[in-house]
Amino acid sequence: xxxxxxxxxxxxxxxxxxxxxxxxxxxxxxxxxxxxxxxxxxxxxxxxxxxxxxxxxxxxxxxxxxxxxxxxxxxxxxxxxxxxxxxxxxxxxxxxxxxxxxxxxxxxxxxxxxxxxxxxxxxxxxxxxxxxxxxxxxxxxxxxxxxxxxxxxxxxxxxxxxxxxxxxxxxxxxxxxxxxxxxxxxxxxxxxxxxxxxxxxxxxxxxxxxxxxxxxxxxxxxxxxxxxxxxxxxxxxxxxxxxxxxxxxxxxxxxxxxxxxxxxxxxxxxxxxxxxxxxxxxxxxxxxxxxxxxxxxxxxxxxxxxxxxxxxxxxxxxxxxxxxxxxxxxxxxxxxxxxxxxxxxxxxxxxxxxxxxx
Ligand SMILES: Nc1ncnc2c1ncn2[C@@H]1O[C@H](COP(=O)(O)OP(=O)(O)OP(=O)(O)O)[C@@H](O)[C@H]1O
Numbered sequence: 126x127x128x129x130x131x132x133x134x135x136x137x138x139x140x141x142x143x144x145x146x147x148x149x150x151x152x153x154x155x156x157x158x159x160x161x162x163x164x165x166x167x168x169x170x171x172x173x174x175x176x177x178x179x180x181x182x183x184x185x186x187x188x189x190x191x192x193x194x195x196x197x198x199x200x201x202x203x204x205x206x207x208x209x210x211x212x213x214x215x216x217x218x219x220x221x222x223x224x225x226x227x228x229x230x231x232x233x234x235x236x237x238x239x240x241x242x243x244x245x246x247x248x249x250x251x252x253x254x255x256x257x258x259x260x261x262x263x264x265x266x267x268x269x270x271x272x273x274x275x276x277x278x279x280x281x282x283x284x285x286x287x288x289x290x291x292x293x294x295x296x297x298x299x300x301x302x303x304x305x306x307x308x309x310x311x312x313x314x315x316x317x318x319x320x321x322x323x324x325x326x327x328x329x330x331x332x333x334x335x336x337x338x339x340x341x342x343x344x345x346x347x348x349x350x351x352x353x354x355x356x357x358x359x360x361x362x363x364x365x366x367x368x369x370x371x372x373x374x375x376x377x378x379x380x381x382x383x384x385x386x387x388x389x390x391x392x393x394x395x396x397x398x399x400x401x402x403x404x405x406x407x408x409x410x411x412x413x414x415x416x417x418x419x420x421x422x423x424x425x426x427x428x429x430x431x432x433x434x435x436x437x438x439x440x441x442x443x444x445x446x447x448x449x450x451x452x453x454x455x456x457x458x459x460x461x462x463x464x465x466x467x468x469x470x471x472x473x474x475x476x477x478x479x480x481x482x483x
Pocket of ligand 1: 137164
């Protein structure tokens with residue numbers, strides 16, 4: 126189901142002006158503080174009436190100012206997943222989940238409770254109260270409660286921002302399952318590029334109230350003007366080939382083989398791997414005697430100088446593009462030029478578990 130977000134709204138000193146349509150899946154709203162993410166989702170949620178616009182999930186229209194139509198907030202059928210979970214402390218997990226179901230319209234059957242419980246791995250928690258749950262468990266219950274309200278859209282507003290790295294890594298796979306197994310579109314607000322890489326079907330990069338870029342994550346994450354020079358990364362599709370006894374997993378990508386710290390997934394599983402541009406080193410000559418395990422040979426496709434002392438060098442490696450962030454001094458010292466053969470070097474341990482997703 127496509128998601129149409131066409132909105133104009135003005136505050137003193139700030140204007141939101143967005144007109145995009147995203148395909149089904151997870152649409153991540155990505156942008157720095159003050160770029161307008163909250164303003165946009167408040168308009169979707171019905172908490173803010175924008176000056177003008179149209180918001181629709183497929184043919185389910187939430188707002189159409191031209192037609193003078195504005196669906197009231199309680200009829201929008203949005204499932205919310207917030208940062209702190211916002212569960213009712215006096216209710217058990219089961220009661221919290223069933224509370225969600227209470228909001229499902231009478232003529233719609235929500236996902237069965239058993240399936241949601243299984244999908245989120247919360248079967249053992251059903252009789253506990255929120256005070257006896259970890260942050261990650263609370264998040265999973267909050268996702269379940271949202272799903273059981275039979276939503277037409279799930280709105281996740283920085284749901285992982287309050288969690289530490291380990292808890293984030295625990296929750297991300299559940300959002301991946303949601304994306305892959307439930308047909309409800311998800312609008313997900315984040316300013317973490319790891320979450321973009323893992324979850325997004327489509328990324329909307331917002332800057333100063335405008336869309337700086339929209340597209341699949343592999344394209345938007347490679348665009349420094351959209352995500353900021355420091356966040357630039359490549360996103361490679363990879364297939365798990367084998368797990369080796371020394372704790373490394375061998376992956377096949379269109380750019381060549383990669384050896385990374387053990388990833389989840391049986392051999393044959395297709396995953397996506399985020400490689401931060403600042404973790405890639407370049408060499409003109411085939412390196413020898415290096416400790417780094419991943420050396421990929423490619424051709425320089427493009428050199429994009431930044432505003433500071435760094436440049437992004439885009440390598441065509443097999444059918445993939447790999448981006449390296451190196452200093453301009455290194456570009457000059459190595460006399461890097463488009464068309465040259467170049468080797469990209471990546472330390473295995475530079476790729477963290479949260480960089481690898483389904
Ligand atoms: N009610 C309001 N009245 C006036 N200005 C507002 C109002 N709400 C938001 N703004 C301004 O609109 C701009 C965008 O704010 P918004 O909260 O949408 O950004 P954001 O991307 O969600 O930021 P963050 O990541 O920090 O939550 C900011 O400059 C903010 O000060």
